[in-house]
Amino acid sequence: GEDVEQSLFLSVREGDSSVINCTYTDSSSTYLYWYKQEPGAGLQLLTYIFSNMDMKQDQRLTVLLNKKDKHLSLRIADTQTGDSAIYFCAETGSARQLTFGSGTQLTVLP
Amino acid sequence: NAGVTQTPKFRILKIGQSMTLQCTQDMNHNYMYWYRQDPGMGLKLIYYSVGAGITDKGEVPNGYNVSRSTTEDFPLRLELAAPSQTSVYFCASRRGRSSRETQYFGPGTRLLVL
Numbered sequence: 001g002e003d004v005e006q007s008l009f010l011s012v013r014e015g016d017s018s019v020i021n022c023t024y025t026d027s028s029s030t031y032l033y034w035y036k037q038e039p040g041a042g043l044q045l046l047t048y049i050f051s052n053m054d055m056k057q058d059q060r061l062t063v064l065l066n067k068k069d070k071h072l073s074l075r076i077a078d079t080q081t082g083d084s085a086i087y088f089c090a091e092t093g094s095a096r097q098l099t100f101g102s103g104t105q106l107t108v109l110p
Numbered sequence: 111n112a113g114v115t116q117t118p119k120f121r122i123l124k125i126g127q128s129m130t131l132q133c134t135q136d137m138n139h140n141y142m143y144w145y146r147q148d149p150g151m152g153l154k155l156i157y158y159s160v161g162a163g164i165t166d167k168g169e170v171p172n173g174y175n176v177s178r179s180t181t182e183d184f185p186l187r188l189e190l191a192a193p194s195q196t197s198v199y200f201c202a203s204r205r206g207r208s209s210r211e212t213q214y215f216g217p218g219t220r221l222l223v224l
Contacts, residue, residue, distance in 0.1 A: 004152065042114070042200055042215030043153070088152055097168065098213065100152030 004101035006089055011107045018076040020104045022089030025070065029091040032065060034074045037086045037103070046074070046087075076106075084108045112136050114216035116201050122222045123191040131186040131219050133201030141204040142184040143213065144168075144176065146197040153200060159184055160207070191223045 003025045012018045024032070030051050035043040049056045049063045049072070056063045062075040076083055086103040117132045135142065140161045145153035145168075155168030159178040173195060175187040184203075188195060201216040 008150070040217070042202075042217050043213075044215070045212045090152075097155050097158070098153075100154075102150060102152045 004089055004091060004099050006087075006101035006104045008102065009105050009107070011109060012079050013109050014079060014081060016079055018074075018079045018083070018106055018108075020074045020076075020087050020089075020106065022072040022074075022101055023070055024072065024089070024091050024099075026091060026099070027070070029070075031092045032063075032072050033090040033092075033098070034061075034063065035088040035090060035100075037088065039085075043088060079106075079108050081108045081110065114201055114203055114214050116199075116216035116219050118219060119217070120220045120222075122224060123188075124224060125191060125193065127191050128187070128189050129191065129221075131188075131199055131201075131221075133184045133186065133216060134182050135184075135201075135203040135214070136182065137203060137205070137214065138181060139203035139205045139214075140181070141207065142178065143202040143204075144174070144184070144186045145200045145202065146170065146195075147200060147218075148197050156186065156199075188221075191221075193223050195221065196223045197221060 005023045033048040034046045036046050037043050047058050060077045064073045086105050088103045089101040090098045114135045143158045144156040147153050154170045157176040159165045162181050165176050199219045202213045204211045204213045
């Protein structure tokens with residue numbers, strides 16, 4: 001079945017850039033997403049990228065997609081303490097449902 | 111708009127008890143979803159609905175039932191609660207079938223089965 005993998009933890013200093021990585025197995029993925037989950041809250045869509053794109057930029061967020069390696073990354077520039085959260089990678093592939101990774105806990109240190 | 115609302119926020123059940131998790135959306139969305147999130151894991155799809163009167167199983171439907179009698183409401187029923195159903199449950203909705211459309215999530219219901 002489809003699988004989405006992420007590393008579990010990432011720590012960065014305030015003001016540095018954060019890069020969260022994700023790999024997926026479904027070669028028919030059409031859209032890939034990044035969601036943010038703050039403590040005690042539901043998931044909030046941050047950004048998404050269509051599979052025929054290799055980069056998308058939205059203010060401090062940059063998404064890079066390497067379709068050949070099935071690798072997706074989210075770069076957050078000038079990371080702030082308010083960016084501390086769990087970040088989920090997700091994809092819509094052949095099942096036409098969202099498949100989520102296990103999430104990356106981003107901790108921003110002062 | 112309140113978006114997607116879920117009740118209760120938190121519940122403790124004994125093994126074998128039953129309960130209904132409520133989910134309501136006021137955005138007139140056709141698509142609604144129920145997910146569970148186990149500690150340190152991503153979300154797993156339990157059931158989904160593409161419109162009133164239509165429901166279908168997701169990845170982990172066993173032990174759950176759903177109904178969709180109205181566009182707004184999509185309750186999730188646990189008939190015989192088991193410890194394995196201890197989880198955080200999220201309801202979500204989306205306007206249409208396009209993958210470009212955003213899924214909006216509720217705040218979640220934390221369920222503990224003892």
